[in-house]
Amino acid sequence: MRTPFFLVICLAVAAVVFFAAVAVGNDYAFFAGYVILQYVVLSTAWNILGGYCGYVNFGSAAFFALGAYSTVAVYKLIGNNDLPDVVPMPALMLVGGVISGVVGLGMGYLTLRLRGAFFAIATLALAVVLQTLVVNWDFVGGSRGAYILRSETVPLIGPYIHYLFLVMLLLAVAALVIARLIERSRLGYGFATIRDDEMAAEASGVPTLRLKLVATTISGALMGMAGAPFPYYIGYLQPASTFGLDYAVNSIAMPLIGGTTSWVGPLIGTILLGSLQQIATVTISSAVNLLLVGVILVVFVIVAPNGIIGLVHHYWQHKPGDFVGRRRVEADSPEAVP
Protein backbone atom coordinates (compact mmCIF):
# COMPACT_ATOMS: atom_id res chain seq x y z
CA MET A 1 0.00 0.00 0.00
CA ARG A 2 1.41 3.39 -0.99
CA THR A 3 1.99 5.86 1.79
CA PRO A 4 -0.42 8.60 0.56
CA PHE A 5 -3.17 6.00 0.31
CA PHE A 6 -2.32 4.75 3.79
CA LEU A 7 -2.43 8.32 5.07
CA VAL A 8 -5.88 8.83 3.56
CA ILE A 9 -7.13 5.63 5.19
CA CYS A 10 -5.67 6.68 8.54
CA LEU A 11 -7.31 10.10 8.29
CA ALA A 12 -10.61 8.49 7.37
CA VAL A 13 -10.38 6.19 10.38
CA ALA A 14 -9.43 9.18 12.54
CA ALA A 15 -12.47 11.12 11.28
CA VAL A 16 -14.71 8.16 12.08
CA VAL A 17 -13.18 7.91 15.57
CA PHE A 18 -13.68 11.64 16.18
CA PHE A 19 -17.28 11.71 15.05
CA ALA A 20 -18.01 8.50 16.93
CA ALA A 21 -16.67 10.16 20.08
CA VAL A 22 -18.83 13.22 19.38
CA ALA A 23 -21.81 10.95 18.79
CA VAL A 24 -21.31 9.29 22.20
CA GLY A 25 -22.10 12.71 23.57
CA ASN A 26 -20.23 12.16 26.84
CA ASP A 27 -17.06 14.17 27.43
CA TYR A 28 -15.60 11.26 29.38
CA ALA A 29 -15.14 9.47 26.06
CA PHE A 30 -12.82 12.31 25.04
CA PHE A 31 -10.86 12.29 28.28
CA ALA A 32 -10.35 8.52 28.16
CA GLY A 33 -9.73 8.54 24.42
CA TYR A 34 -7.12 11.27 24.76
CA VAL A 35 -5.10 9.11 27.17
CA ILE A 36 -5.26 6.12 24.84
CA LEU A 37 -4.23 8.24 21.82
CA GLN A 38 -1.38 9.70 23.84
CA TYR A 39 -0.20 6.16 24.49
CA VAL A 40 -0.53 5.33 20.80
CA VAL A 41 2.00 8.08 20.10
CA LEU A 42 4.26 7.11 23.01
CA SER A 43 4.32 3.42 22.21
CA THR A 44 4.81 4.00 18.49
CA ALA A 45 7.66 6.37 19.29
CA TRP A 46 9.18 3.87 21.72
CA ASN A 47 8.91 1.18 19.09
CA ILE A 48 10.92 3.16 16.53
CA LEU A 49 13.94 2.78 18.79
CA GLY A 50 12.98 -0.28 20.82
CA GLY A 51 11.27 -2.44 18.25
CA TYR A 52 13.12 -1.49 15.07
CA CYS A 53 16.63 -1.03 16.54
CA GLY A 54 16.37 -3.23 19.61
CA TYR A 55 17.43 -0.54 22.08
CA VAL A 56 15.28 -0.39 25.21
CA ASN A 57 14.36 3.08 26.41
CA PHE A 58 13.17 3.25 30.01
CA GLY A 59 13.04 7.02 29.92
CA SER A 60 9.83 7.57 27.94
CA ALA A 61 8.48 9.52 30.90
CA ALA A 62 11.49 11.86 30.69
CA PHE A 63 10.90 12.71 27.04
CA PHE A 64 7.17 13.02 27.62
CA ALA A 65 7.74 15.32 30.59
CA LEU A 66 10.23 17.39 28.61
CA GLY A 67 7.48 18.10 26.11
CA ALA A 68 5.01 18.92 28.87
CA TYR A 69 7.43 21.21 30.68
CA SER A 70 8.50 23.01 27.54
CA THR A 71 4.82 23.91 27.13
CA VAL A 72 4.76 25.19 30.70
CA ALA A 73 7.91 27.22 30.06
CA VAL A 74 6.45 28.76 26.90
CA TYR A 75 3.18 29.45 28.73
CA LYS A 76 5.01 31.26 31.53
CA LEU A 77 7.25 33.14 29.12
CA ILE A 78 4.70 34.37 26.61
CA GLY A 79 1.21 33.54 27.73
CA ASN A 80 -0.63 34.86 30.72
CA ASN A 81 -3.73 33.76 32.51
CA ASP A 82 -5.95 36.22 30.64
CA LEU A 83 -4.88 34.92 27.26
CA PRO A 84 -4.35 31.19 27.74
CA ASP A 85 -4.21 30.29 24.06
CA VAL A 86 -1.84 32.94 22.82
CA VAL A 87 0.52 30.27 21.49
CA PRO A 88 -1.28 27.76 19.27
CA MET A 89 -1.05 24.09 20.19
CA PRO A 90 0.83 22.97 17.06
CA ALA A 91 3.58 25.50 17.83
CA LEU A 92 3.82 24.20 21.39
CA MET A 93 4.09 20.66 20.09
CA LEU A 94 6.82 21.71 17.71
CA VAL A 95 8.79 23.28 20.57
CA GLY A 96 8.31 20.21 22.76
CA GLY A 97 9.28 17.92 19.91
CA VAL A 98 12.45 19.86 19.08
CA ILE A 99 13.58 19.98 22.70
CA SER A 100 12.93 16.28 23.31
CA GLY A 101 14.53 15.37 20.01
CA VAL A 102 17.70 17.30 20.85
CA VAL A 103 17.87 15.69 24.29
CA GLY A 104 17.37 12.29 22.65
CA LEU A 105 20.22 13.01 20.26
CA GLY A 106 22.56 14.06 23.06
CA MET A 107 21.55 11.09 25.17
CA GLY A 108 22.16 8.71 22.29
CA TYR A 109 25.50 10.29 21.53
CA LEU A 110 26.64 9.70 25.12
CA THR A 111 25.57 6.09 25.45
CA LEU A 112 24.86 4.44 22.13
CA ARG A 113 28.46 3.54 21.50
CA LEU A 114 28.15 1.10 24.39
CA ARG A 115 26.27 -2.15 24.81
CA GLY A 116 22.49 -2.00 24.77
CA ALA A 117 22.03 -2.46 28.51
CA PHE A 118 24.00 0.69 29.26
CA PHE A 119 21.69 2.70 27.07
CA ALA A 120 18.69 1.29 28.94
CA ILE A 121 20.17 2.20 32.31
CA ALA A 122 21.24 5.63 31.16
CA THR A 123 17.70 6.42 30.01
CA LEU A 124 16.49 5.46 33.46
CA ALA A 125 19.08 7.83 34.89
CA LEU A 126 18.06 10.61 32.51
CA ALA A 127 14.53 10.56 33.91
CA VAL A 128 15.81 11.17 37.43
CA VAL A 129 18.27 13.90 36.40
CA LEU A 130 15.54 15.77 34.52
CA GLN A 131 13.09 15.34 37.36
CA THR A 132 15.61 16.77 39.81
CA LEU A 133 16.20 19.73 37.49
CA VAL A 134 12.47 20.41 37.16
CA VAL A 135 11.87 20.06 40.91
CA ASN A 136 14.56 22.66 41.53
CA TRP A 137 13.49 25.01 38.75
CA ASP A 138 10.96 27.41 40.24
CA PHE A 139 10.13 29.08 36.94
CA VAL A 140 8.14 26.03 35.80
CA GLY A 141 6.61 25.53 39.22
CA GLY A 142 9.27 23.43 40.96
CA SER A 143 7.98 20.70 43.23
CA ARG A 144 4.76 22.67 43.84
CA GLY A 145 3.67 22.11 40.27
CA ALA A 146 2.27 24.55 37.73
CA TYR A 147 -1.27 25.57 36.85
CA ILE A 148 -2.30 26.04 33.25
CA LEU A 149 -5.53 27.79 32.38
CA ARG A 150 -7.25 26.88 29.17
CA SER A 151 -10.11 28.52 27.39
CA GLU A 152 -13.53 26.91 27.62
CA THR A 153 -14.14 26.43 23.94
CA VAL A 154 -12.31 26.56 20.66
CA PRO A 155 -13.97 28.17 17.62
CA LEU A 156 -15.27 25.71 15.01
CA ILE A 157 -14.57 22.65 17.18
CA GLY A 158 -16.40 23.18 20.42
CA PRO A 159 -15.27 22.24 23.93
CA TYR A 160 -11.53 22.42 24.54
CA ILE A 161 -11.21 18.69 25.25
CA HIS A 162 -12.57 17.98 21.77
CA TYR A 163 -9.80 20.15 20.36
CA LEU A 164 -7.14 18.34 22.43
CA PHE A 165 -8.54 15.00 21.37
CA LEU A 166 -8.42 16.05 17.73
CA VAL A 167 -4.83 17.29 18.04
CA MET A 168 -3.73 14.04 19.66
CA LEU A 169 -5.63 12.03 17.05
CA LEU A 170 -3.75 13.79 14.26
CA LEU A 171 -0.45 13.30 16.07
CA ALA A 172 -1.22 9.60 16.44
CA VAL A 173 -1.91 9.39 12.69
CA ALA A 174 1.36 11.22 12.00
CA ALA A 175 3.27 8.87 14.32
CA LEU A 176 1.82 5.78 12.66
CA VAL A 177 2.57 7.09 9.17
CA ILE A 178 6.14 7.96 10.17
CA ALA A 179 6.65 4.55 11.76
CA ARG A 180 5.29 2.78 8.68
CA LEU A 181 7.37 4.94 6.37
CA ILE A 182 10.53 4.14 8.35
CA GLU A 183 9.69 0.46 8.40
CA ARG A 184 9.58 0.30 4.60
CA SER A 185 12.52 2.56 3.83
CA ARG A 186 16.28 2.08 3.68
CA LEU A 187 16.33 3.53 7.18
CA GLY A 188 14.08 0.73 8.41
CA TYR A 189 16.24 -1.96 6.86
CA GLY A 190 19.26 -0.33 8.48
CA PHE A 191 17.47 -0.36 11.84
CA ALA A 192 16.61 -4.03 11.37
CA THR A 193 20.25 -4.93 10.72
CA ILE A 194 21.19 -3.21 13.99
CA ARG A 195 18.51 -5.14 15.84
CA ASP A 196 19.50 -8.49 14.37
CA ASP A 197 23.28 -8.27 14.55
CA GLU A 198 24.93 -4.95 15.16
CA MET A 199 28.46 -6.27 14.74
CA ALA A 200 27.67 -7.79 11.37
CA ALA A 201 25.86 -4.61 10.29
CA GLU A 202 28.84 -2.48 11.26
CA ALA A 203 31.15 -4.83 9.39
CA SER A 204 28.98 -4.61 6.26
CA GLY A 205 29.24 -0.84 6.23
CA VAL A 206 25.95 0.13 7.86
CA PRO A 207 26.56 3.45 9.68
CA THR A 208 25.11 2.03 12.90
CA LEU A 209 25.86 4.93 15.23
CA ARG A 210 24.32 7.47 12.84
CA LEU A 211 21.22 5.31 12.35
CA LYS A 212 20.80 4.84 16.07
CA LEU A 213 21.08 8.57 16.60
CA VAL A 214 18.39 9.15 13.96
CA ALA A 215 16.18 6.64 15.79
CA THR A 216 16.65 8.22 19.24
CA THR A 217 16.00 11.67 17.81
CA ILE A 218 12.78 10.73 16.01
CA SER A 219 11.59 8.67 18.94
CA GLY A 220 12.39 11.39 21.48
CA ALA A 221 10.80 14.10 19.37
CA LEU A 222 7.54 12.17 18.99
CA MET A 223 7.40 11.54 22.74
CA GLY A 224 7.98 15.24 23.39
CA MET A 225 5.20 16.14 20.98
CA ALA A 226 2.89 13.74 22.80
CA GLY A 227 3.76 15.48 26.06
CA ALA A 228 3.32 19.06 24.86
CA PRO A 229 -0.51 19.24 25.05
CA PHE A 230 -0.55 17.35 28.37
CA PRO A 231 -0.49 20.45 30.67
CA TYR A 232 -3.63 21.72 28.91
CA TYR A 233 -5.26 18.33 29.37
CA ILE A 234 -4.44 17.93 33.03
CA GLY A 235 -4.63 21.62 34.08
CA TYR A 236 -2.17 21.15 36.94
CA LEU A 237 1.24 19.74 36.15
CA GLN A 238 3.33 18.25 38.92
CA PRO A 239 6.78 16.63 38.56
CA ALA A 240 6.19 13.36 40.41
CA SER A 241 3.24 12.33 38.24
CA THR A 242 4.58 13.76 34.98
CA PHE A 243 7.79 11.75 35.37
CA GLY A 244 5.77 8.79 36.66
CA LEU A 245 6.98 5.31 35.93
CA ASP A 246 3.60 4.39 34.44
CA TYR A 247 4.50 6.23 31.21
CA ALA A 248 7.72 4.26 31.01
CA VAL A 249 6.12 0.90 31.73
CA ASN A 250 3.15 1.47 29.43
CA SER A 251 5.20 2.62 26.49
CA ILE A 252 7.28 -0.55 26.82
CA ALA A 253 4.45 -2.94 27.62
CA MET A 254 2.17 -1.83 24.79
CA PRO A 255 4.55 -2.50 21.87
CA LEU A 256 5.81 -5.73 23.45
CA ILE A 257 2.27 -7.01 23.89
CA GLY A 258 1.20 -6.00 20.41
CA GLY A 259 4.41 -7.01 18.65
CA THR A 260 7.48 -4.89 17.98
CA THR A 261 8.38 -5.62 14.38
CA SER A 262 5.65 -3.57 12.73
CA TRP A 263 3.74 -0.33 13.22
CA VAL A 264 0.54 -2.34 13.82
CA GLY A 265 1.94 -3.92 17.00
CA PRO A 266 2.10 -0.83 19.21
CA LEU A 267 -1.32 0.25 17.91
CA ILE A 268 -2.94 -3.08 18.79
CA GLY A 269 -1.13 -3.26 22.12
CA THR A 270 -2.14 0.27 23.04
CA ILE A 271 -5.77 -0.12 22.10
CA LEU A 272 -6.02 -3.36 24.09
CA LEU A 273 -4.00 -2.39 27.13
CA GLY A 274 -5.09 1.26 27.11
CA SER A 275 -8.79 0.43 27.06
CA LEU A 276 -8.28 -2.28 29.65
CA GLN A 277 -6.55 0.25 31.91
CA GLN A 278 -9.26 2.84 31.45
CA ILE A 279 -11.85 0.24 32.37
CA ALA A 280 -9.84 -1.05 35.33
CA THR A 281 -9.24 2.48 36.61
CA VAL A 282 -12.94 3.23 36.57
CA THR A 283 -14.17 -0.11 37.88
CA ILE A 284 -11.42 -1.27 40.26
CA SER A 285 -8.59 1.13 41.14
CA SER A 286 -5.60 2.76 39.52
CA ALA A 287 -3.11 0.71 41.55
CA VAL A 288 -4.68 -2.50 40.29
CA ASN A 289 -4.43 -1.29 36.72
CA LEU A 290 -0.64 -0.91 37.04
CA LEU A 291 -0.42 -4.39 38.56
CA LEU A 292 -2.40 -5.62 35.58
CA VAL A 293 0.09 -4.04 33.17
CA GLY A 294 3.01 -5.63 35.01
CA VAL A 295 1.47 -9.10 35.01
CA ILE A 296 0.36 -8.90 31.37
CA LEU A 297 3.82 -7.67 30.35
CA VAL A 298 5.61 -10.53 32.13
CA VAL A 299 3.19 -13.15 30.83
CA PHE A 300 3.49 -11.86 27.27
CA VAL A 301 7.28 -11.67 27.14
CA ILE A 302 7.46 -15.23 28.43
CA VAL A 303 4.61 -16.87 26.51
CA ALA A 304 4.34 -14.81 23.32
CA PRO A 305 7.77 -13.32 22.64
CA ASN A 306 6.62 -11.69 19.41
CA GLY A 307 3.41 -10.30 20.82
CA ILE A 308 -0.03 -10.53 19.28
CA ILE A 309 1.39 -9.99 15.79
CA GLY A 310 3.69 -12.94 16.37
CA LEU A 311 0.75 -15.10 17.41
CA VAL A 312 -1.24 -14.06 14.34
CA HIS A 313 1.71 -14.71 12.02
CA HIS A 314 2.28 -18.07 13.61
CA TYR A 315 -1.37 -18.91 13.02
CA TRP A 316 -1.29 -17.78 9.37
CA GLN A 317 1.95 -19.47 8.53
CA HIS A 318 0.33 -22.81 9.07
CA LYS A 319 -2.00 -22.04 6.14
CA PRO A 320 0.04 -21.93 2.93
CA GLY A 321 -0.72 -19.31 0.29
CA ASP A 322 -2.30 -16.88 2.72
CA PHE A 323 -2.35 -13.12 2.39
CA VAL A 324 0.10 -12.29 5.17
CA GLY A 325 2.58 -14.88 3.96
CA ARG A 326 2.53 -13.60 0.39
CA ARG A 327 2.95 -10.02 1.42
CA ARG A 328 5.93 -10.91 3.53
CA VAL A 329 7.65 -12.49 0.55
CA GLU A 330 6.90 -9.43 -1.57
CA ALA A 331 8.29 -7.14 1.08
CA ASP A 332 11.42 -9.25 1.40
CA SER A 333 12.09 -9.76 -2.28
CA PRO A 334 14.07 -6.54 -3.00
CA GLU A 335 16.46 -7.69 -0.30
CA ALA A 336 16.67 -11.23 -1.60
CA VAL A 337 17.49 -10.17 -5.17
CA PRO A 338 19.88 -7.27 -4.93
Add this chain to the structure above:
Amino acid sequence: MIFSFDLLVNAVISGILIGGFYAAVTVGISLSFGILDIVNIAHPAFIILGSYVAYIVNSTLGIDPILTSIIVTPAFFVLGALIYQVYYLSFERRGQESMRGLAFFFGLLFITEVSLVLYFGVDYRYVEAPYIGPTWHFGTIDAPLRILIPCVVSLLLIGCLQLLLTRSFIGRAIMAVSQDALALRLMAVDPVRIKRIAFGISIATASLAGAFLIIIQPVEPSVGRDYIGRVFAICVLGGMGSLPGVVIAAMLIGIVESLTSTFYGPSWAPAVSFGFLLLTLAVRPAGLLGR
Protein backbone atom coordinates in the same frame (compact mmCIF):
# COMPACT_ATOMS: atom_id res chain seq x y z
CA MET B 1 27.11 30.31 52.41
CA ILE B 2 29.27 29.88 55.47
CA PHE B 3 31.98 27.34 54.86
CA SER B 4 32.74 25.31 57.92
CA PHE B 5 35.48 22.73 58.30
CA ASP B 6 33.43 20.70 60.80
CA LEU B 7 30.57 20.60 58.37
CA LEU B 8 32.86 19.41 55.60
CA VAL B 9 34.41 16.63 57.72
CA ASN B 10 31.03 15.49 58.94
CA ALA B 11 29.65 15.47 55.42
CA VAL B 12 32.57 13.35 54.22
CA ILE B 13 32.23 10.92 57.15
CA SER B 14 28.50 10.51 56.69
CA GLY B 15 29.11 10.07 52.96
CA ILE B 16 31.53 7.23 53.67
CA LEU B 17 29.08 5.60 56.09
CA ILE B 18 26.15 5.87 53.70
CA GLY B 19 28.49 4.66 50.96
CA GLY B 20 29.03 1.46 52.93
CA PHE B 21 25.28 0.95 52.83
CA TYR B 22 25.15 1.74 49.09
CA ALA B 23 27.79 -0.93 48.58
CA ALA B 24 25.47 -3.52 50.15
CA VAL B 25 22.66 -2.37 47.89
CA THR B 26 24.87 -2.56 44.83
CA VAL B 27 26.70 -5.80 45.47
CA GLY B 28 23.72 -7.85 44.25
CA ILE B 29 23.59 -5.88 40.99
CA SER B 30 27.33 -6.25 40.65
CA LEU B 31 26.91 -10.03 40.80
CA SER B 32 23.96 -10.22 38.43
CA PHE B 33 24.70 -7.40 35.99
CA GLY B 34 28.47 -7.19 36.35
CA ILE B 35 29.33 -10.88 36.38
CA LEU B 36 26.36 -12.78 34.96
CA ASP B 37 25.30 -10.11 32.45
CA ILE B 38 21.69 -10.27 33.64
CA VAL B 39 20.27 -6.76 33.73
CA ASN B 40 18.21 -7.20 36.86
CA ILE B 41 16.59 -3.80 37.17
CA ALA B 42 14.12 -5.34 39.61
CA HIS B 43 16.88 -5.65 42.24
CA PRO B 44 15.75 -2.55 44.19
CA ALA B 45 12.26 -4.05 44.38
CA PHE B 46 13.72 -7.13 46.06
CA ILE B 47 15.54 -4.85 48.47
CA ILE B 48 12.22 -3.23 49.38
CA LEU B 49 10.80 -6.72 49.79
CA GLY B 50 13.66 -7.40 52.23
CA SER B 51 12.78 -4.22 54.10
CA TYR B 52 9.18 -5.30 54.45
CA VAL B 53 10.17 -8.77 55.68
CA ALA B 54 12.36 -7.12 58.32
CA TYR B 55 9.49 -4.76 59.17
CA ILE B 56 6.90 -7.53 59.55
CA VAL B 57 9.11 -9.71 61.74
CA ASN B 58 10.28 -6.73 63.78
CA SER B 59 6.81 -5.35 64.40
CA THR B 60 5.21 -8.70 65.26
CA LEU B 61 8.02 -10.61 67.02
CA GLY B 62 10.39 -7.79 67.91
CA ILE B 63 13.44 -9.55 66.43
CA ASP B 64 16.39 -7.41 65.34
CA PRO B 65 16.04 -6.48 61.62
CA ILE B 66 19.60 -7.46 60.66
CA LEU B 67 19.27 -10.80 62.42
CA THR B 68 15.96 -11.38 60.64
CA SER B 69 17.47 -10.57 57.28
CA ILE B 70 20.29 -13.05 57.86
CA ILE B 71 17.80 -15.74 58.86
CA VAL B 72 15.68 -15.21 55.71
CA THR B 73 18.60 -15.17 53.25
CA PRO B 74 17.97 -18.83 52.27
CA ALA B 75 14.40 -17.91 51.28
CA PHE B 76 15.69 -15.05 49.14
CA PHE B 77 18.31 -17.36 47.67
CA VAL B 78 15.59 -19.80 46.60
CA LEU B 79 13.52 -16.94 45.19
CA GLY B 80 16.53 -15.77 43.17
CA ALA B 81 17.25 -19.28 41.91
CA LEU B 82 13.62 -19.65 40.83
CA ILE B 83 13.63 -16.32 39.02
CA TYR B 84 16.84 -17.26 37.24
CA GLN B 85 15.30 -20.55 36.19
CA VAL B 86 12.32 -18.75 34.64
CA TYR B 87 14.66 -16.22 33.04
CA TYR B 88 16.89 -18.94 31.66
CA LEU B 89 14.07 -21.05 30.25
CA SER B 90 12.17 -18.11 28.76
CA PHE B 91 14.91 -15.82 27.51
CA GLU B 92 18.53 -16.85 27.88
CA ARG B 93 18.09 -20.24 26.25
CA ARG B 94 16.23 -18.67 23.34
CA GLY B 95 18.84 -15.95 23.01
CA GLN B 96 16.28 -13.18 23.56
CA GLU B 97 17.59 -11.91 26.84
CA SER B 98 18.49 -8.42 25.73
CA MET B 99 15.13 -6.78 25.21
CA ARG B 100 12.55 -9.19 26.54
CA GLY B 101 14.70 -10.03 29.54
CA LEU B 102 14.84 -6.33 30.42
CA ALA B 103 11.08 -6.05 29.99
CA PHE B 104 10.64 -9.15 32.16
CA PHE B 105 12.57 -7.61 35.05
CA PHE B 106 10.83 -4.29 34.53
CA GLY B 107 7.52 -6.14 34.87
CA LEU B 108 8.74 -7.91 38.02
CA LEU B 109 9.72 -4.53 39.48
CA PHE B 110 6.21 -3.28 38.86
CA ILE B 111 4.47 -6.37 40.18
CA THR B 112 6.50 -6.36 43.41
CA GLU B 113 6.03 -2.66 43.99
CA VAL B 114 2.31 -2.52 43.25
CA SER B 115 1.64 -5.69 45.28
CA LEU B 116 3.36 -4.08 48.26
CA VAL B 117 1.33 -0.89 47.73
CA LEU B 118 -1.91 -2.86 47.56
CA TYR B 119 -1.09 -4.87 50.67
CA PHE B 120 0.66 -2.35 52.92
CA GLY B 121 -0.46 0.96 51.45
CA VAL B 122 1.89 3.85 50.80
CA ASP B 123 2.51 4.70 54.46
CA TYR B 124 6.13 4.90 55.56
CA ARG B 125 7.13 1.91 57.71
CA TYR B 126 10.00 1.75 60.16
CA VAL B 127 11.60 -0.73 62.57
CA GLU B 128 12.62 -0.60 66.22
CA ALA B 129 16.15 -1.52 67.32
CA PRO B 130 18.33 -0.36 70.24
CA TYR B 131 20.93 1.19 67.90
CA ILE B 132 18.56 3.37 65.90
CA GLY B 133 18.52 6.31 68.31
CA PRO B 134 22.04 6.91 69.68
CA THR B 135 24.97 8.64 68.01
CA TRP B 136 28.67 8.22 68.77
CA HIS B 137 30.71 11.39 69.04
CA PHE B 138 34.42 11.49 68.27
CA GLY B 139 35.41 15.09 68.91
CA THR B 140 33.45 17.07 66.34
CA ILE B 141 32.57 14.01 64.30
CA ASP B 142 29.15 12.48 64.68
CA ALA B 143 28.55 8.86 63.68
CA PRO B 144 24.89 7.86 64.06
CA LEU B 145 24.76 4.17 64.95
CA ARG B 146 21.81 3.55 62.64
CA ILE B 147 24.14 4.25 59.70
CA LEU B 148 27.39 3.03 61.25
CA ILE B 149 26.10 -0.49 61.99
CA PRO B 150 24.66 -1.16 58.49
CA CYS B 151 27.93 0.17 57.04
CA VAL B 152 30.05 -2.23 59.13
CA VAL B 153 27.82 -5.25 58.49
CA SER B 154 27.73 -4.39 54.81
CA LEU B 155 31.53 -4.27 54.58
CA LEU B 156 31.64 -7.64 56.37
CA LEU B 157 29.15 -9.02 53.87
CA ILE B 158 31.18 -7.81 50.92
CA GLY B 159 34.38 -9.16 52.47
CA CYS B 160 32.75 -12.58 52.82
CA LEU B 161 31.48 -12.46 49.24
CA GLN B 162 34.91 -11.49 47.95
CA LEU B 163 36.43 -14.45 49.84
CA LEU B 164 33.72 -16.70 48.43
CA LEU B 165 34.36 -15.50 44.88
CA THR B 166 38.14 -15.78 45.01
CA ARG B 167 38.78 -18.76 47.29
CA SER B 168 35.96 -21.28 46.90
CA PHE B 169 35.27 -23.57 43.95
CA ILE B 170 31.75 -22.19 43.43
CA GLY B 171 33.09 -18.64 43.55
CA ARG B 172 35.76 -19.31 40.96
CA ALA B 173 33.21 -21.08 38.82
CA ILE B 174 30.99 -17.97 39.04
CA MET B 175 33.88 -15.78 37.89
CA ALA B 176 34.62 -18.29 35.14
CA VAL B 177 31.04 -18.49 33.85
CA SER B 178 31.15 -14.79 33.07
CA GLN B 179 34.25 -15.27 30.97
CA ASP B 180 33.69 -18.50 29.12
CA ALA B 181 30.70 -20.71 29.76
CA LEU B 182 31.82 -23.23 27.15
CA ALA B 183 35.18 -23.79 28.83
CA LEU B 184 33.35 -24.32 32.10
CA ARG B 185 31.18 -26.94 30.46
CA LEU B 186 34.32 -28.70 29.22
CA MET B 187 35.44 -28.88 32.85
CA ALA B 188 32.23 -30.82 33.57
CA VAL B 189 30.56 -27.93 35.38
CA ASP B 190 27.02 -26.98 34.46
CA PRO B 191 27.08 -23.24 33.71
CA VAL B 192 23.32 -22.92 34.22
CA ARG B 193 23.61 -24.35 37.72
CA ILE B 194 26.47 -21.99 38.55
CA LYS B 195 24.51 -19.01 37.24
CA ARG B 196 21.48 -20.11 39.22
CA ILE B 197 23.54 -20.19 42.40
CA ALA B 198 25.13 -16.83 41.63
CA PHE B 199 21.80 -15.19 40.92
CA GLY B 200 20.43 -16.72 44.12
CA ILE B 201 23.31 -15.16 46.06
CA SER B 202 22.69 -11.84 44.38
CA ILE B 203 19.03 -11.82 45.46
CA ALA B 204 20.01 -13.09 48.93
CA THR B 205 22.10 -9.93 49.43
CA ALA B 206 18.92 -7.93 48.78
CA SER B 207 17.50 -9.30 52.02
CA LEU B 208 20.37 -7.77 54.04
CA ALA B 209 20.36 -4.56 52.03
CA GLY B 210 16.63 -4.28 52.67
CA ALA B 211 17.13 -4.55 56.42
CA PHE B 212 19.85 -1.86 56.26
CA LEU B 213 17.56 0.38 54.25
CA ILE B 214 14.71 0.23 56.73
CA ILE B 215 17.14 0.84 59.63
CA ILE B 216 18.51 3.95 57.91
CA GLN B 217 15.25 5.44 56.70
CA PRO B 218 11.51 4.75 56.81
CA VAL B 219 10.44 2.76 53.78
CA GLU B 220 7.45 2.83 51.46
CA PRO B 221 7.12 0.68 48.33
CA SER B 222 8.30 3.19 45.73
CA VAL B 223 11.48 4.16 47.61
CA GLY B 224 13.26 1.46 45.58
CA ARG B 225 13.04 3.53 42.40
CA ASP B 226 15.46 6.10 43.82
CA TYR B 227 17.99 3.31 44.06
CA ILE B 228 17.71 1.95 40.52
CA GLY B 229 19.91 4.57 38.95
CA ARG B 230 22.18 4.85 41.97
CA VAL B 231 23.02 1.16 42.10
CA PHE B 232 23.73 0.99 38.39
CA ALA B 233 25.81 4.16 38.64
CA ILE B 234 27.88 2.57 41.40
CA CYS B 235 28.15 -0.75 39.58
CA VAL B 236 29.33 0.87 36.35
CA LEU B 237 31.59 3.38 38.10
CA GLY B 238 33.25 0.67 40.16
CA GLY B 239 33.93 -1.47 37.14
CA MET B 240 31.59 -4.29 36.21
CA GLY B 241 31.76 -7.21 38.58
CA SER B 242 34.56 -5.90 40.79
CA LEU B 243 33.55 -5.98 44.46
CA PRO B 244 36.39 -3.73 45.72
CA GLY B 245 35.41 -1.36 42.92
CA VAL B 246 31.84 -1.38 44.22
CA VAL B 247 32.97 -0.34 47.69
CA ILE B 248 35.17 2.48 46.38
CA ALA B 249 32.54 3.75 43.96
CA ALA B 250 29.77 3.51 46.57
CA MET B 251 31.77 5.58 49.04
CA LEU B 252 32.70 8.08 46.33
CA ILE B 253 29.06 8.57 45.38
CA GLY B 254 28.08 8.63 49.04
CA ILE B 255 30.58 11.43 49.71
CA VAL B 256 29.58 13.48 46.68
CA GLU B 257 25.87 13.12 47.49
CA SER B 258 26.45 14.03 51.10
CA LEU B 259 28.52 17.10 50.12
CA THR B 260 25.85 18.14 47.63
CA SER B 261 23.03 17.85 50.12
CA THR B 262 25.05 19.64 52.82
CA PHE B 263 26.13 22.57 50.68
CA TYR B 264 23.44 22.84 47.99
CA GLY B 265 20.39 21.25 49.58
CA PRO B 266 19.03 17.71 49.57
CA SER B 267 16.77 18.26 46.57
CA TRP B 268 19.84 18.23 44.29
CA ALA B 269 21.30 14.99 45.68
CA PRO B 270 19.47 12.51 43.39
CA ALA B 271 20.96 14.09 40.28
CA VAL B 272 24.51 13.50 41.54
CA SER B 273 24.71 9.76 41.06
CA PHE B 274 23.00 9.96 37.72
CA GLY B 275 25.26 12.72 36.58
CA PHE B 276 28.14 10.50 37.64
CA LEU B 277 26.65 7.59 35.72
CA LEU B 278 26.24 9.57 32.51
CA LEU B 279 29.75 10.97 32.90
CA THR B 280 31.24 7.53 33.51
CA LEU B 281 29.43 6.07 30.53
CA ALA B 282 30.66 8.88 28.33
CA VAL B 283 34.27 9.04 29.56
CA ARG B 284 35.32 5.70 30.96
CA PRO B 285 32.71 2.98 30.46
CA ALA B 286 35.00 0.33 31.96
CA GLY B 287 34.75 2.01 35.38
CA LEU B 288 37.40 2.60 38.02
CA LEU B 289 38.57 -0.98 38.54
CA GLY B 290 37.23 -2.39 35.28
CA ARG B 291 38.79 -5.41 33.73
